[in-house]
Amino acid sequence: MSATNMTNVPGTEQATDDAVGARPPADLLRWSQDTVRPALRAAVDTLPRPVRDIAAYHLGWLDEHGKATEAATGKAVRPALALLAAEAVGGTPQAAVPSAVAVELAHNFSLLHDDVMDGDVTRRHRPTAWAVFGTAPAILTGDALLTLALDVLAAAGGPAARSMRILAAAVQELVRGQAEDLAFERREEVSLDECRRMAEGKTGALMGCAAALGAVAADGSLEQVRQLRGFGEHLGLAFQFVDDLLGIWGDPAATGKPVYSDLKSRKKTLPVVATLCGSTKQGGSAEPGRALAALYAGERPLSEADLRRAAALIDEAGARDWSQASADDLLRRALGHLRAARPEPRAAAELATLAGLLTRRDH
Structure with missing residues (x-):
């Protein structure tokens, strides 16, 4: 079966057809890291010096003392x-390496700032950059990474101006989503549509940008760029749905x-807002939403018992x-955009299997 004839969900089994030589997701991610790492290190x-060492710490290359790790x-x-x-x-x-580096730099800019804004003290199993080096240095490092992302695209030549505008627009959407996320924390009521739109900006925009930049770098047609952007945007929102589940039930390891x-x-993530709005079960009881709202309305820190109860109410x-059903539906839509781009078979298969990995993680 052709890699572009993928219709069921998870729906990616067909995409791994041996006839097109598709690599499994773990190999794809390892290949991506190996391909991008030299150029990413060279850019950083x-x-x-001050922000370079903090960036290298955040990226996992140095420890807090500046020693290789x-x-x-x-x-x-x-x-x-x-x-x-x-x-x-x-x-x-290879044509898309500068684009891949730029989007990874922009992503890490957002992570550095996100950790500061959320007060998160752990990322990737060790203290966050702001917790080690301070808030202001971490913010400056994020700023430096975003500027560097645009510089990498400019230095690549070719369709640099177009690529820079695509990235800039995606970052503006990311910032909008992050700003709305922060605003939701101060609001008692948030609609599910508002929460979904926030996630589209916070996560979907940059994934759509990544796919679009790769297509632009390789001289894809306007329609291919548009469809691959749609693939990435829908995949990004599906990823956020699953990531929100992991933010509640995920294994810390x-x-x-x-x-x-x-x-x-007390983050108002998609499953939390869905519970508060009572939007998940036809004719279901509103009691779980009321009980969760009462927990979220309190000012004291939530105890372990409170957290377990909150998770149980959402369930x-x-x-x-x-x-998860929403993530599955978004995956279907993403694969529809992928098919519409009329991609090369092996790349289609690998994009589809990667999409399956991102939307069916253990939780």
């Missing part, structure tokens, strides 16, 4: 999308964050199953 090495690093999902999108439109992954971490900070409301 151009930063001024092999700490956990990012999975390079967004770079993989850029590299594979280039292949999908008939180009080479896999997520690098404590269990119930999102509930502890009782059906928001856990609803979130």
Whole structure:
């Protein structure tokens, strides 16, 4: 069966057809890391010394004393999308390396700032950059990474101006989503539509940007760029649904964050808002939403018993199953955009299997 004839959910089994030589997801992510790492390191090495060391710590290359280490690093999902999108439109992954580096830099800019804004003290199984070096240095490092991302695209030549505008627009959407996320924490009521739109900006925009940048770098047609951006945007929102589940029930050994971490900070994530709005079960009881609202309305820190109860209420409301079902539906839509881009078979297969990995993680 052709890699572009994928219709069922998870729906990615067909995409691993041996006839097109598709690599499994773990190999794809390792390939993405290996392909991008030299150029990413070279770019970070151009930063001024203080922020360079903080960036290298955040990226897992140095410890807090500036000594080389092999700490956990990012999975390079967004770079993989850029590299594979280039292949999908008939180009080479090498053509998209600057785009992959730029989107990874922009992603890490957002993580550095996100950790500060959320007060998170752990990322990738060790203290966050702001917890080690201070708030102001971590913010400056994030700023430096975003500026560097644009510089990498400019230095690549070719469609640099177009690529820079695509990245800038995605970052503006990311900032909008992050600003709305912060605003939701101060509001008693948030609608599910508002929460979904927030997630589209916070996560979907940059994943859509990654796929679009890869297609642009490899001279994809306007329609291919548009469809691959749609693939990435829908995949990004699906990823956020699953990530929100992991923020409640995820294994700390896999997520690098404590269990119930999102509930502890009273974050209004998609399953939380769905429970508060009573939007997951036809004719279901509103009691779980009322009980969760009461927990969230308190001012004292939530105890372990409170956190367990909050998670149970979300499950009782059906928001856990609803979130995974929503992710599955978004995956279907993403694969529809992928097919519409008329991609090269192997790249299509690998993008689809990567999408399956991101939307069916253990939780």
